[in-house]
Amino acid sequence: ATYFSEPSRTFGEYLLVPGYSSSECVPSAVSLKTPLVKYRKGEEECPLSLNIPMVSAIMQSVSNDTMAIALAKEGGVSFIYGSQSIEDEAAMIARVKDYKKGFIVSDSNVCPDATLADILALKEKTGHSTVAVTDDGTACGKLLGIVGSRDYRVSRMSPDTPVSSFMTPFEKLVVADETTTLKVANDIIWDNKLNALPLIDKNQHLKFMVFRKDYDSHKENVNELLDKNKSYVVGAGINTRDYAERVPALVEAGADVLCIDSSEGFTEWQSRTIAWIREKYGDRVKVGAGNVVDRDGFRFLAEAGADFVKIGIGGGSICITRETKGIGRGQATAVIEVARARDEYFKETGIYVPICSDGGIVHDYHITLALAMGADFVMLGRYFSRFDESPTNKLRINGNYVKEYWGEGSNRARNWQRYDLGGAQKLSFEEGVDSYVPYAGALKDGVSVTLAKVRSTMCNCGALTIPELQEKARLTVVSSTSIVEGGAHDVMLKNKATITE
Numbered sequence: 196a197t198y199f200s201e202p203s204r205t206f207g208e209y210l211l212v213p214g215y216s217s218s219e220c221v222p223s224a225v226s227l228k229t230p231l232v233k234y235r236k237g238e239e240e241c242p243l244s245l246n247i248p249m250v251s252a253i254m255q256s257v258s259n260d261t262m263a264i265a266l267a268k269e270g271g272v273s274f275i276y277g278s279q280s281i282e283d284e285a286a287m288i289a290r291v292k293d294y295k296k297g298f299i300v301s302d303s304n305v306c307p308d309a310t311l312a313d314i315l316a317l318k319e320k321t322g323h324s325t326v327a328v329t330d331d332g333t334a335c336g337k338l339l340g341i342v343g344s345r346d347y348r349v350s351r352m353s354p355d356t357p358v359s360s361f362m363t364p365f366e367k368l369v370v371a372d373e374t375t376t377l378k379v380a381n382d383i384i385w386d387n388k389l390n391a392l393p394l395i396d397k398n399q400h401l402k403f404m405v406f407r408k409d410y411d412s413h414k415e416n417v418n419e420l421l422d423k424n425k426s427y428v429v430g431a432g433i434n435t436r437d438y439a440e441r442v443p444a445l446v447e448a449g450a451d452v453l454c455i456d457s458s459e460g461f462t463e464w465q466s467r468t469i470a471w472i473r474e475k476y477g478d479r480v481k482v483g484a485g486n487v488v489d490r491d492g493f494r495f496l497a498e499a500g501a502d503f504v505k506i507g508i509g510g511g512s513i514c515i516t517r518e519t520k521g522i523g524r525g526q527a528t529a530v531i532e533v534a535r536a537r538d539e540y541f542k543e544t545g546i547y548v549p550i551c552s553d554g555g556i557v558h559d560y561h562i563t564l565a566l567a568m569g570a571d572f573v574m575l576g577r578y579f580s581r582f583d584e585s586p587t588n589k590l591r592i593n594g595n596y597v598k599e600y601w602g603e604g605s606n607r608a609r610n611w612q613r614y615d616l617g618g619a620q621k622l623s624f625e626e627g628v629d630s631y632v633p634y635a636g637a638l639k640d641g642v643s644v645t646l647a648k649v650r651s652t653m654c655n656c657g658a659l660t661i662p663e664l665q666e667k668a669r670l671t672v673v674s675s676t677s678i679v680e681g682g683a684h685d686v687m688l689k690n691k692a693t694i695t696e
Protein backbone atom coordinates (compact mmCIF):
# COMPACT_ATOMS: atom_id res chain seq x y z
CA ALA A 196 0.00 0.00 0.00
CA THR A 197 0.97 3.61 -0.52
CA TYR A 198 0.50 6.04 2.36
CA PHE A 199 0.00 9.74 1.79
CA SER A 200 2.23 11.71 4.14
CA GLU A 201 -0.28 14.52 4.70
CA PRO A 202 -3.70 14.01 6.32
CA SER A 203 -6.58 14.87 4.03
CA ARG A 204 -8.16 18.15 5.04
CA THR A 205 -11.35 19.98 4.27
CA PHE A 206 -12.29 23.65 3.86
CA GLY A 207 -13.26 24.19 7.50
CA GLU A 208 -9.63 23.57 8.48
CA TYR A 209 -8.29 26.56 6.54
CA LEU A 210 -8.42 30.34 6.71
CA LEU A 211 -7.13 33.03 4.38
CA VAL A 212 -4.60 35.43 5.85
CA PRO A 213 -5.28 38.96 4.50
CA GLY A 214 -2.72 40.63 2.25
CA TYR A 215 -2.18 44.25 1.20
CA SER A 216 -5.23 45.93 -0.39
CA SER A 217 -4.67 49.07 -2.48
CA SER A 218 -7.37 51.75 -2.69
CA GLU A 219 -8.31 50.39 -6.13
CA CYS A 220 -9.08 47.02 -4.63
CA VAL A 221 -12.79 47.48 -4.03
CA PRO A 222 -15.55 44.84 -4.35
CA SER A 223 -17.22 46.64 -7.26
CA ALA A 224 -14.01 46.31 -9.29
CA VAL A 225 -13.73 42.54 -8.77
CA SER A 226 -14.29 40.34 -11.82
CA LEU A 227 -15.46 36.79 -11.13
CA LYS A 228 -15.20 35.68 -14.75
CA THR A 229 -13.66 32.24 -15.05
CA PRO A 230 -13.13 29.60 -17.75
CA LEU A 231 -15.54 26.69 -18.01
CA VAL A 232 -13.77 24.64 -20.68
CA LYS A 233 -10.21 24.07 -21.80
CA TYR A 234 -8.29 26.42 -24.09
CA ARG A 235 -4.76 27.41 -25.07
CA LYS A 236 -4.10 30.01 -22.43
CA GLY A 237 -2.30 33.07 -23.74
CA GLU A 238 -3.06 32.17 -27.36
CA GLU A 239 -6.81 32.05 -27.64
CA GLU A 240 -9.99 33.08 -25.84
CA CYS A 241 -11.73 30.52 -23.71
CA PRO A 242 -14.68 29.38 -25.87
CA LEU A 243 -17.04 29.15 -22.90
CA SER A 244 -16.69 30.98 -19.62
CA LEU A 245 -18.78 31.76 -16.56
CA ASN A 246 -19.44 35.24 -15.24
CA ILE A 247 -19.60 33.87 -11.71
CA PRO A 248 -17.68 30.80 -10.51
CA MET A 249 -20.76 28.79 -9.54
CA VAL A 250 -22.51 25.88 -11.23
CA SER A 251 -25.41 23.86 -9.88
CA ALA A 252 -25.12 20.14 -9.20
CA ILE A 253 -26.25 17.42 -11.61
CA MET A 254 -29.04 16.30 -9.30
CA GLN A 255 -32.79 15.67 -9.46
CA SER A 256 -33.32 17.82 -6.40
CA VAL A 257 -31.27 20.74 -7.77
CA SER A 258 -30.98 21.33 -11.49
CA ASN A 259 -34.04 21.49 -13.69
CA ASP A 260 -34.87 24.11 -16.33
CA THR A 261 -36.25 26.62 -13.79
CA MET A 262 -33.01 26.49 -11.81
CA ALA A 263 -30.97 26.74 -15.03
CA ILE A 264 -32.72 29.93 -16.14
CA ALA A 265 -32.45 31.55 -12.71
CA LEU A 266 -28.75 30.73 -12.36
CA ALA A 267 -27.90 31.70 -15.94
CA LYS A 268 -29.43 35.11 -15.26
CA GLU A 269 -26.87 35.55 -12.50
CA GLY A 270 -23.99 34.45 -14.74
CA GLY A 271 -23.60 30.82 -13.65
CA VAL A 272 -24.55 27.55 -15.32
CA SER A 273 -26.72 24.62 -14.28
CA PHE A 274 -26.09 21.05 -15.31
CA ILE A 275 -29.50 19.51 -15.86
CA TYR A 276 -29.72 16.13 -14.15
CA GLY A 277 -29.22 13.05 -16.29
CA SER A 278 -31.07 10.60 -14.05
CA GLN A 279 -34.23 10.93 -16.12
CA SER A 280 -35.27 9.79 -19.57
CA ILE A 281 -33.33 11.15 -22.53
CA GLU A 282 -36.52 12.82 -23.82
CA ASP A 283 -37.24 14.56 -20.54
CA GLU A 284 -33.68 15.82 -20.12
CA ALA A 285 -33.58 17.08 -23.72
CA ALA A 286 -36.93 18.83 -23.19
CA MET A 287 -35.54 20.67 -20.15
CA ILE A 288 -32.53 21.79 -22.17
CA ALA A 289 -34.79 22.97 -24.99
CA ARG A 290 -36.91 24.99 -22.56
CA VAL A 291 -33.83 26.80 -21.26
CA LYS A 292 -32.59 27.52 -24.76
CA ASP A 293 -36.03 28.66 -25.87
CA TYR A 294 -36.51 30.93 -22.93
CA LYS A 295 -34.99 33.95 -24.61
CA LYS A 296 -36.52 33.07 -27.89
CA GLY A 297 -40.01 34.22 -27.24
CA PHE A 298 -41.10 35.91 -30.38
CA ILE A 299 -44.26 37.55 -31.41
CA VAL A 300 -45.02 36.52 -34.92
CA SER A 301 -48.18 38.29 -35.39
CA ASP A 302 -50.28 41.06 -34.13
CA SER A 303 -53.64 41.54 -35.62
CA ASN A 304 -53.01 45.24 -36.09
CA VAL A 305 -49.50 45.00 -37.42
CA CYS A 306 -50.42 42.07 -39.58
CA PRO A 307 -54.15 42.39 -39.99
CA ASP A 308 -54.40 39.75 -42.66
CA ALA A 309 -52.03 37.19 -41.19
CA THR A 310 -53.35 33.69 -41.51
CA LEU A 311 -52.60 30.63 -39.51
CA ALA A 312 -50.47 29.35 -42.37
CA ASP A 313 -48.39 32.56 -42.40
CA ILE A 314 -47.71 32.25 -38.75
CA LEU A 315 -46.78 28.62 -38.90
CA ALA A 316 -44.42 29.34 -41.77
CA LEU A 317 -42.83 32.18 -39.86
CA LYS A 318 -42.41 30.02 -36.81
CA GLU A 319 -40.71 27.41 -38.95
CA LYS A 320 -38.39 29.94 -40.58
CA THR A 321 -37.26 31.67 -37.42
CA GLY A 322 -37.03 28.53 -35.34
CA HIS A 323 -38.43 30.44 -32.42
CA SER A 324 -41.27 29.79 -30.12
CA THR A 325 -44.28 31.82 -30.82
CA VAL A 326 -46.07 34.46 -28.90
CA ALA A 327 -49.48 35.37 -30.10
CA VAL A 328 -50.54 38.91 -29.65
CA THR A 329 -53.82 40.39 -30.50
CA ASP A 330 -56.16 43.15 -29.68
CA ASP A 331 -59.13 40.93 -29.31
CA GLY A 332 -59.87 37.52 -28.00
CA THR A 333 -61.06 36.08 -31.28
CA ALA A 334 -57.84 36.43 -33.17
CA CYS A 335 -55.84 35.37 -30.17
CA GLY A 336 -57.90 32.25 -29.82
CA LYS A 337 -57.17 31.44 -33.41
CA LEU A 338 -53.44 31.81 -32.85
CA LEU A 339 -53.41 29.98 -29.59
CA GLY A 340 -54.63 26.95 -31.42
CA ILE A 341 -51.24 26.57 -33.02
CA VAL A 342 -48.77 27.83 -30.53
CA GLY A 343 -49.02 25.26 -27.80
CA SER A 344 -48.21 25.33 -24.15
CA ARG A 345 -44.87 27.05 -24.34
CA ASP A 346 -46.34 30.15 -25.90
CA TYR A 347 -48.14 33.02 -24.40
CA ARG A 348 -51.20 35.01 -24.96
CA VAL A 349 -51.72 38.63 -24.20
CA SER A 350 -54.55 40.95 -24.80
CA ARG A 351 -54.55 44.48 -25.93
CA MET A 352 -53.27 46.84 -23.30
CA SER A 353 -52.63 50.48 -22.83
CA PRO A 354 -49.11 51.80 -22.29
CA ASP A 355 -49.74 51.87 -18.56
CA THR A 356 -51.13 48.39 -18.21
CA PRO A 357 -49.06 46.32 -15.79
CA VAL A 358 -48.11 43.20 -17.64
CA SER A 359 -46.80 41.03 -14.85
CA SER A 360 -50.23 39.67 -14.04
CA PHE A 361 -50.74 37.90 -17.30
CA MET A 362 -47.38 37.64 -18.97
CA THR A 363 -44.74 35.34 -17.61
CA PRO A 364 -41.87 34.65 -17.79
CA PHE A 365 -41.06 37.81 -19.69
CA GLU A 366 -40.00 40.70 -17.54
CA LYS A 367 -41.59 43.25 -19.70
CA LEU A 368 -43.96 43.25 -22.54
CA VAL A 369 -45.54 45.99 -24.49
CA VAL A 370 -47.82 45.29 -27.31
CA ALA A 371 -48.65 47.83 -29.85
CA ASP A 372 -50.15 48.36 -33.19
CA GLU A 373 -48.60 50.65 -35.74
CA THR A 374 -50.22 53.77 -34.41
CA THR A 375 -49.31 53.29 -30.79
CA THR A 376 -45.91 51.72 -31.18
CA LEU A 377 -43.80 54.75 -30.62
CA LYS A 378 -45.84 55.90 -27.70
CA VAL A 379 -45.88 52.78 -25.61
CA ALA A 380 -42.47 52.83 -24.05
CA ASN A 381 -39.24 54.67 -24.21
CA ASP A 382 -37.21 51.56 -24.86
CA ILE A 383 -39.15 50.47 -27.88
CA ILE A 384 -38.47 51.57 -31.37
CA TRP A 385 -39.87 50.59 -34.66
CA ASP A 386 -36.88 49.41 -36.60
CA ASN A 387 -37.29 50.35 -40.22
CA LYS A 388 -34.27 48.36 -41.23
CA LEU A 389 -35.80 45.21 -39.85
CA ASN A 390 -39.32 46.26 -40.58
CA ALA A 391 -40.11 44.70 -37.28
CA LEU A 392 -40.74 45.77 -33.75
CA PRO A 393 -38.06 44.65 -31.33
CA LEU A 394 -39.25 44.61 -27.75
CA ILE A 395 -36.38 45.06 -25.37
CA ASP A 396 -36.34 44.66 -21.64
CA LYS A 397 -34.76 46.96 -19.13
CA ASN A 398 -31.43 45.13 -19.43
CA GLN A 399 -31.42 45.77 -23.16
CA HIS A 400 -32.08 42.12 -23.91
CA LEU A 401 -34.24 41.46 -26.87
CA LYS A 402 -37.34 39.73 -25.65
CA PHE A 403 -39.21 39.20 -28.84
CA MET A 404 -40.29 40.89 -31.99
CA VAL A 405 -43.33 41.65 -33.97
CA PHE A 406 -42.75 40.73 -37.57
CA ARG A 407 -44.63 41.81 -40.53
CA LYS A 408 -45.53 39.34 -43.15
CA ASP A 409 -42.70 40.37 -45.44
CA TYR A 410 -40.20 38.74 -43.09
CA ASP A 411 -38.29 37.16 -45.97
CA SER A 412 -37.03 40.42 -47.36
CA HIS A 413 -35.56 41.34 -43.99
CA LYS A 414 -34.34 37.94 -42.95
CA GLU A 415 -30.65 38.82 -42.89
CA ASN A 416 -31.12 41.82 -40.70
CA VAL A 417 -33.36 39.92 -38.38
CA ASN A 418 -30.86 37.09 -38.12
CA GLU A 419 -28.14 39.56 -37.34
CA LEU A 420 -30.16 40.81 -34.42
CA LEU A 421 -30.78 37.21 -33.24
CA ASP A 422 -26.89 36.15 -33.02
CA LYS A 423 -26.64 39.35 -30.51
CA ASN A 424 -29.55 37.91 -28.53
CA LYS A 425 -27.84 34.80 -27.31
CA SER A 426 -29.83 32.28 -25.38
CA TYR A 427 -28.78 31.24 -21.88
CA VAL A 428 -25.93 28.79 -21.48
CA VAL A 429 -26.98 25.43 -20.06
CA GLY A 430 -25.16 22.21 -19.24
CA ALA A 431 -26.35 18.61 -19.07
CA GLY A 432 -25.30 15.52 -17.17
CA ILE A 433 -24.55 12.33 -19.09
CA ASN A 434 -23.47 8.84 -18.03
CA THR A 435 -21.08 6.22 -19.35
CA ARG A 436 -23.87 3.81 -20.33
CA ASP A 437 -26.31 5.40 -22.76
CA TYR A 438 -24.16 8.21 -24.19
CA ALA A 439 -24.58 7.07 -27.79
CA GLU A 440 -28.30 7.89 -27.55
CA ARG A 441 -28.27 10.63 -24.89
CA VAL A 442 -25.50 12.87 -26.23
CA PRO A 443 -27.02 13.41 -29.72
CA ALA A 444 -30.41 14.24 -28.17
CA LEU A 445 -28.89 16.78 -25.78
CA VAL A 446 -26.73 18.35 -28.46
CA GLU A 447 -29.75 18.60 -30.73
CA ALA A 448 -31.73 20.26 -27.92
CA GLY A 449 -29.00 22.90 -27.61
CA ALA A 450 -26.90 21.88 -24.59
CA ASP A 451 -23.79 24.08 -24.50
CA VAL A 452 -21.69 21.78 -22.36
CA LEU A 453 -21.97 18.23 -21.06
CA CYS A 454 -20.53 16.59 -17.99
CA ILE A 455 -20.06 12.91 -17.25
CA ASP A 456 -21.76 12.50 -13.90
CA SER A 457 -20.08 9.83 -11.84
CA SER A 458 -19.01 9.25 -8.27
CA GLU A 459 -15.68 7.91 -9.57
CA GLY A 460 -14.11 9.37 -12.70
CA PHE A 461 -10.75 7.62 -12.87
CA THR A 462 -12.16 4.83 -15.04
CA GLU A 463 -11.91 3.39 -18.51
CA TRP A 464 -15.67 4.02 -18.86
CA GLN A 465 -15.04 7.78 -18.83
CA SER A 466 -12.23 7.70 -21.39
CA ARG A 467 -14.43 5.57 -23.67
CA THR A 468 -17.26 8.08 -23.37
CA ILE A 469 -15.01 11.04 -24.17
CA ALA A 470 -13.42 9.16 -27.09
CA TRP A 471 -16.86 8.45 -28.55
CA ILE A 472 -17.80 12.14 -28.31
CA ARG A 473 -14.52 13.24 -29.92
CA GLU A 474 -14.91 10.77 -32.75
CA LYS A 475 -18.45 11.89 -33.49
CA TYR A 476 -18.21 15.62 -32.86
CA GLY A 477 -14.51 16.52 -32.65
CA ASP A 478 -13.98 19.44 -30.26
CA ARG A 479 -17.36 20.97 -31.07
CA VAL A 480 -19.11 19.27 -28.17
CA LYS A 481 -17.68 20.28 -24.81
CA VAL A 482 -17.60 17.63 -22.10
CA GLY A 483 -16.35 17.70 -18.53
CA ALA A 484 -15.45 14.55 -16.61
CA GLY A 485 -14.96 13.37 -13.04
CA ASN A 486 -14.96 13.05 -10.17
CA VAL A 487 -11.35 12.60 -9.17
CA VAL A 488 -9.37 13.55 -6.07
CA ASP A 489 -5.71 13.38 -7.06
CA ARG A 490 -3.07 14.13 -9.65
CA ASP A 491 -3.29 10.76 -11.39
CA GLY A 492 -7.05 11.02 -11.82
CA PHE A 493 -6.71 14.52 -13.27
CA ARG A 494 -3.95 13.51 -15.73
CA PHE A 495 -5.97 10.54 -16.87
CA LEU A 496 -9.05 12.63 -17.69
CA ALA A 497 -7.08 15.56 -19.16
CA GLU A 498 -5.23 13.17 -21.46
CA ALA A 499 -8.50 11.48 -22.36
CA GLY A 500 -9.65 14.87 -23.68
CA ALA A 501 -11.93 16.21 -20.94
CA ASP A 502 -12.85 19.88 -21.30
CA PHE A 503 -12.86 20.34 -17.54
CA VAL A 504 -12.28 18.06 -14.58
CA LYS A 505 -14.46 17.81 -11.53
CA ILE A 506 -13.02 17.11 -8.07
CA GLY A 507 -14.66 15.50 -5.05
CA ILE A 508 -15.44 12.10 -3.61
CA GLY A 509 -17.44 11.75 -0.44
CA GLY A 510 -17.63 15.42 0.55
CA GLY A 511 -21.20 16.14 -0.58
CA SER A 512 -23.64 17.07 2.18
CA ILE A 513 -25.95 14.15 1.30
CA CYS A 514 -23.12 11.72 0.58
CA ILE A 515 -22.36 8.62 2.66
CA THR A 516 -19.81 7.11 0.25
CA ARG A 517 -16.98 7.48 2.76
CA GLU A 518 -19.04 5.68 5.38
CA THR A 519 -20.31 2.91 3.11
CA LYS A 520 -17.24 2.27 1.00
CA GLY A 521 -14.35 3.88 2.85
CA ILE A 522 -13.17 5.86 -0.16
CA GLY A 523 -12.71 9.59 -0.66
CA ARG A 524 -10.46 12.45 0.30
CA GLY A 525 -10.83 15.73 2.21
CA GLN A 526 -12.04 18.27 -0.34
CA ALA A 527 -9.40 20.93 0.34
CA THR A 528 -6.51 18.49 -0.03
CA ALA A 529 -8.01 17.10 -3.22
CA VAL A 530 -8.44 20.58 -4.75
CA ILE A 531 -4.90 21.65 -3.82
CA GLU A 532 -3.33 18.56 -5.40
CA VAL A 533 -5.46 18.63 -8.55
CA ALA A 534 -4.80 22.37 -9.03
CA ARG A 535 -1.06 21.64 -9.00
CA ALA A 536 -1.59 18.87 -11.55
CA ARG A 537 -3.62 21.28 -13.73
CA ASP A 538 -0.79 23.85 -13.65
CA GLU A 539 1.82 21.19 -14.39
CA TYR A 540 -0.26 19.96 -17.35
CA PHE A 541 -0.58 23.54 -18.61
CA LYS A 542 3.19 24.08 -18.45
CA GLU A 543 3.79 20.91 -20.44
CA THR A 544 1.08 21.31 -23.08
CA GLY A 545 -0.01 24.97 -23.11
CA ILE A 546 -3.56 23.71 -22.54
CA TYR A 547 -5.43 25.02 -19.53
CA VAL A 548 -8.00 22.49 -18.29
CA PRO A 549 -10.31 24.20 -15.76
CA ILE A 550 -11.07 22.33 -12.55
CA CYS A 551 -14.29 22.37 -10.55
CA SER A 552 -14.52 21.75 -6.83
CA ASP A 553 -17.71 19.71 -6.41
CA GLY A 554 -19.47 19.29 -3.07
CA GLY A 555 -18.74 20.10 0.54
CA ILE A 556 -19.34 23.87 0.43
CA VAL A 557 -20.95 24.61 3.79
CA HIS A 558 -20.23 28.31 4.34
CA ASP A 559 -20.00 30.98 1.66
CA TYR A 560 -16.34 31.56 2.46
CA HIS A 561 -15.62 27.95 1.46
CA ILE A 562 -16.20 29.10 -2.13
CA THR A 563 -13.43 31.70 -1.78
CA LEU A 564 -11.16 29.09 -0.20
CA ALA A 565 -11.80 26.64 -3.06
CA LEU A 566 -10.98 29.35 -5.61
CA ALA A 567 -7.88 30.42 -3.69
CA MET A 568 -6.71 26.79 -3.60
CA GLY A 569 -6.89 26.69 -7.39
CA ALA A 570 -10.45 25.75 -8.36
CA ASP A 571 -11.72 27.65 -11.40
CA PHE A 572 -15.31 27.23 -10.27
CA VAL A 573 -17.39 25.31 -7.75
CA MET A 574 -20.38 22.99 -8.09
CA LEU A 575 -23.02 23.21 -5.38
CA GLY A 576 -25.97 21.01 -4.55
CA ARG A 577 -27.21 21.77 -1.03
CA TYR A 578 -26.65 25.50 -1.56
CA PHE A 579 -28.95 25.72 -4.59
CA SER A 580 -31.48 23.19 -3.34
CA ARG A 581 -32.58 25.70 -0.66
CA PHE A 582 -33.92 28.26 -3.13
CA ASP A 583 -37.39 28.77 -4.58
CA GLU A 584 -36.10 27.73 -8.00
CA SER A 585 -35.02 24.21 -7.04
CA PRO A 586 -37.42 21.49 -8.22
CA THR A 587 -38.39 20.16 -4.79
CA ASN A 588 -41.25 20.64 -2.34
CA LYS A 589 -41.24 23.41 0.23
CA LEU A 590 -42.62 22.24 3.58
CA ARG A 591 -43.03 23.58 7.08
CA ILE A 592 -41.39 21.53 9.80
CA ASN A 593 -41.38 22.56 13.46
CA GLY A 594 -42.40 26.06 12.44
CA ASN A 595 -39.57 26.48 9.91
CA TYR A 596 -39.72 26.32 6.15
CA VAL A 597 -37.53 23.67 4.56
CA LYS A 598 -36.99 22.19 1.12
CA GLU A 599 -36.32 18.59 0.22
CA TYR A 600 -32.85 17.60 -0.92
CA TRP A 601 -31.77 14.06 -1.79
CA GLY A 602 -28.59 12.48 -3.13
CA GLU A 603 -28.28 10.83 -6.52
CA GLY A 604 -27.08 7.71 -4.71
CA SER A 605 -30.15 7.54 -2.49
CA ASN A 606 -32.99 5.10 -2.99
CA ARG A 607 -35.16 8.04 -3.94
CA ALA A 608 -33.04 9.05 -6.94
CA ARG A 609 -31.93 5.55 -7.92
CA ASN A 610 -29.26 6.94 -10.24
CA TRP A 611 -27.47 3.63 -10.65
CA GLN A 612 -25.52 4.87 -13.69
CA ARG A 613 -23.66 7.36 -11.50
CA TYR A 614 -22.28 4.52 -9.38
CA ASP A 615 -22.00 1.96 -12.12
CA LEU A 616 -18.73 0.07 -12.54
CA GLY A 617 -20.04 -2.28 -15.17
CA GLY A 618 -22.34 -4.24 -12.91
CA ALA A 619 -26.07 -4.91 -12.83
CA GLN A 620 -28.47 -2.17 -13.91
CA LYS A 621 -29.57 -1.25 -10.44
CA LEU A 622 -28.40 0.56 -7.32
CA SER A 623 -26.84 -2.21 -5.21
CA PHE A 624 -26.60 -0.15 -2.03
CA GLU A 625 -27.26 3.44 -1.04
CA GLU A 626 -24.48 6.04 -1.11
CA GLY A 627 -26.69 9.03 -0.42
CA VAL A 628 -29.45 10.22 1.88
CA ASP A 629 -32.84 11.93 1.56
CA SER A 630 -32.97 15.13 3.64
CA TYR A 631 -34.41 18.58 4.34
CA VAL A 632 -32.50 21.84 4.04
CA PRO A 633 -33.52 25.25 5.40
CA TYR A 634 -35.51 27.22 2.82
CA ALA A 635 -33.57 30.27 1.66
CA GLY A 636 -35.89 32.32 -0.60
CA ALA A 637 -35.02 33.54 -4.09
CA LEU A 638 -31.80 32.42 -5.77
CA LYS A 639 -31.01 35.93 -6.97
CA ASP A 640 -30.94 37.31 -3.41
CA GLY A 641 -28.95 34.40 -1.97
CA VAL A 642 -26.35 34.43 -4.73
CA SER A 643 -25.88 38.17 -4.50
CA VAL A 644 -25.11 38.01 -0.75
CA THR A 645 -22.73 35.07 -1.28
CA LEU A 646 -20.86 36.84 -4.04
CA ALA A 647 -20.65 40.06 -2.06
CA LYS A 648 -18.75 38.05 0.57
CA VAL A 649 -16.50 36.44 -2.05
CA ARG A 650 -15.66 39.82 -3.61
CA SER A 651 -15.00 41.37 -0.21
CA THR A 652 -12.62 38.57 0.85
CA MET A 653 -10.83 38.77 -2.49
CA CYS A 654 -10.19 42.47 -1.82
CA ASN A 655 -8.82 41.57 1.63
CA CYS A 656 -6.34 39.38 -0.21
CA GLY A 657 -5.52 42.19 -2.67
CA ALA A 658 -7.06 40.35 -5.64
CA LEU A 659 -9.37 41.70 -8.33
CA THR A 660 -9.61 38.50 -10.37
CA ILE A 661 -9.70 34.78 -9.60
CA PRO A 662 -6.23 34.11 -11.11
CA GLU A 663 -4.88 36.97 -9.01
CA LEU A 664 -6.47 35.44 -5.90
CA GLN A 665 -4.84 32.10 -6.71
CA GLU A 666 -1.48 33.79 -7.02
CA LYS A 667 -1.70 36.01 -3.96
CA ALA A 668 -3.73 33.92 -1.49
CA ARG A 669 -2.01 33.00 1.77
CA LEU A 670 -3.66 30.11 3.56
CA THR A 671 -3.22 28.74 7.01
CA VAL A 672 -4.41 25.53 8.63
CA VAL A 673 -6.37 26.33 11.78
CA SER A 674 -6.26 24.47 15.07
CA SER A 675 -9.48 23.16 16.60
CA THR A 676 -9.30 25.79 19.34
CA SER A 677 -8.91 28.63 16.85
CA ILE A 678 -12.03 27.34 15.06
CA VAL A 679 -13.91 27.93 18.33
CA GLU A 680 -12.35 31.41 18.51
CA GLY A 681 -13.72 32.12 15.00
CA GLY A 682 -17.36 31.93 16.07
CA ALA A 683 -19.20 34.08 18.61
CA HIS A 684 -17.87 32.89 21.98
CA ASP A 685 -18.06 33.70 25.67
CA VAL A 686 -21.20 35.78 25.19
CA MET A 687 -24.84 34.88 25.66
CA LEU A 688 -26.59 35.23 22.30
CA LYS A 689 -29.67 37.43 22.60
CA ASN A 690 -31.82 35.37 20.26
CA LYS A 691 -31.19 32.27 22.40
CA ALA A 692 -31.79 33.95 25.77
CA THR A 693 -35.14 33.93 27.55
CA ILE A 694 -35.74 36.93 29.80
CA THR A 695 -37.52 36.22 33.09
CA GLU A 696 -38.55 39.00 35.45
Ligand code: MZP
Binds near residue numbers: 254510511516604628
Ligand atom coordinates in the same frame (compact mmCIF):
# COMPACT_ATOMS: atom_id res chain seq x y z
P1 MZP B 1 -23.20 19.47 -1.74
O1 MZP B 1 -23.08 20.76 -2.50
O2 MZP B 1 -24.60 19.17 -1.38
O3 MZP B 1 -22.28 19.39 -0.57
O4 MZP B 1 -22.69 18.32 -2.72
C1 MZP B 1 -23.25 18.15 -3.99
C2 MZP B 1 -22.46 17.08 -4.72
O5 MZP B 1 -22.57 15.82 -4.04
C3 MZP B 1 -22.96 16.78 -6.11
O6 MZP B 1 -22.53 17.70 -7.08
C4 MZP B 1 -22.40 15.38 -6.38
O7 MZP B 1 -21.07 15.40 -6.82
C5 MZP B 1 -22.41 14.77 -4.98
N1 MZP B 1 -23.52 13.81 -4.80
C6 MZP B 1 -24.76 13.81 -5.33
N2 MZP B 1 -25.46 12.76 -4.85
C7 MZP B 1 -24.65 12.11 -4.01
C8 MZP B 1 -24.98 10.92 -3.23
O8 MZP B 1 -26.12 10.51 -3.22
C9 MZP B 1 -23.42 12.77 -3.99
N3 MZP B 1 -24.00 10.35 -2.59
O9 MZP B 1 -22.39 12.49 -3.36
